[in-house]
Amino acid sequence: MGKLFLRGKQWYISYVDPNGKQIRKSVSPYRESAEKALRKIQVDIDNGRYLDMRKEVKKVLFEDFSRQYIDSYARLENRTAEQQALKIAKIADFFRDRYLHEITQLDIRKFMAERAKQVKPATINRDISMIRSMYNRAKEWKVIDFNPTNGIKKLAENNERCRWLTEVEQDRLLSFCHGLTRTIVIVALRTGMRWGEIAHLKWAQAPESNYIDFDQNRIVVHESLAKSKKGRWIPLGDVVKWELLNVPRQKGTDYIFLNPETGKPLGSIKNAFNRAVLKAGIKDFSMHSCRHTFASQLVRNGVDLYVVQKLLGHSTSKLTQRYAHLKDDMLSDAIKKIDTQFNPFVYNNESQNSTNLAQSLLAGDKHNNSANVSV
Numbered sequence: 499m500g501k502l503f504l505r506g507k508q509w510y511i512s513y514v515d516p517n518g519k520q521i522r523k524s525v526s527p528y529r530e531s532a533e534k535a536l537r538k539i540q541v542d543i544d545n546g547r548y549l550d551m552r553k554e555v556k557k558v559l560f561e562d563f564s565r566q567y568i569d570s571y572a573r574l575e576n577r578t579a580e581q582q583a584l585k586i587a588k589i590a591d592f593f594r595d596r597y598l599h600e601i602t603q604l605d606i607r608k609f610m611a612e613r614a615k616q617v618k619p620a621t622i623n624r625d626i627s628m629i630r631s632m633y634n635r636a637k638e639w640k641v642i643d644f645n646p647t648n649g650i651k652k653l654a655e656n657n658e659r660c661r662w663l664t665e666v667e668q669d670r671l672l673s674f675c676h677g678l679t680r681t682i683v684i685v686a687l688r689t690g691m692r693w694g695e696i697a698h699l700k701w702a703q704a705p706e707s708n709y710i711d712f713d714q715n716r717i718v719v720h721e722s723l724a725k726s727k728k729g730r731w732i733p734l735g736d737v738v739k740w741e742l743l744n745v746p747r748q749k750g751t752d753y754i755f756l757n758p759e760t761g762k763p764l765g766s767i768k769n770a771f772n773r774a775v776l777k778a779g780i781k782d783f784s785m786h787s788c789r790h791t792f793a794s795q796l797v798r799n800g801v802d803l804y805v806v807q808k809l810l811g812h813s814t815s816k817l818t819q820r821y822a823h824l825k826d827d828m829l830s831d832a833i834k835k836i837d838t839q840f841n842p843f844v845y846n847n848e849s850q851n852s853t854n855l856a857q858s859l860l861a862g863d864k865h866n867n868s869a870n871v872s873v
Contacts, residue, residue, distance in 0.1 A: 674774040
């Protein structure tokens, strides 16, 4: 039900339309007129006439707008348009034969509930972010004037548990990786780069591209290809450098990891990677877990979390804090170092005196011990 409220000398009405959009507008300086207007709108909504009253409602299918979004926005703003297209295709399939203006907040929540049967909360959150972006573009392009994702909060994600490999497990995994798969896994383990960042690596500097700077011994991640939209660079270690220099260069392209069949960057190594993981007998480990392994190794070797954050390209320190628990052993070592500053004989002697006093008091020998107690 809508609401009335007074702002200055003017009465306003507030209500939610059938598309889930919050509407607030000034009506009259008289409460009675505002009440009448709100009642009429409520009746129109109940009788299904409200949408017919909307001005210039453009009937655009969600699926058709998806193509427009990819061609006019994703390809221009983000080089991972192919990956976005795959995500959008799954969303468009759910909203098949639906017009943009017909999709309500309730429909979005039904989509979330259906996806929850198949994927984790993090994936659903990314799907909703994609839908939100699509509707924001639709508003900018005057296709529609509301966004049904408004008011929908992100689902809680369990990011605390980070699967990472020990040095022995890493060696075992690499023994079952071959060709470009082996090189890519080594790059992921030794740089912490995301798959999309690795797949778009180039041999030399190019506009809006990730590239290897062999002169400066570093890998540059361009802001347009970074998840946080912030560029960064990662030192090029000897192991990664050696692996990359042994990758044969392909004619006609500057991409390092190329799909010979399409002439484009590799879309995925998922099948080859999963086979290697299975043969290595490693459980619960994905390609993204290589990134966790890189971060975990840094923390366990005493690297400051701020440095880890910069290398990983995290937008906030909150994301990096998930690795803080790996410092537990380092905290224990710190306490041991403090202990060594005390004279063990004095420390232990005072402890023994305290123990003897406590035992005497418990035995009821208060009179004899009172003389030995000084304040």
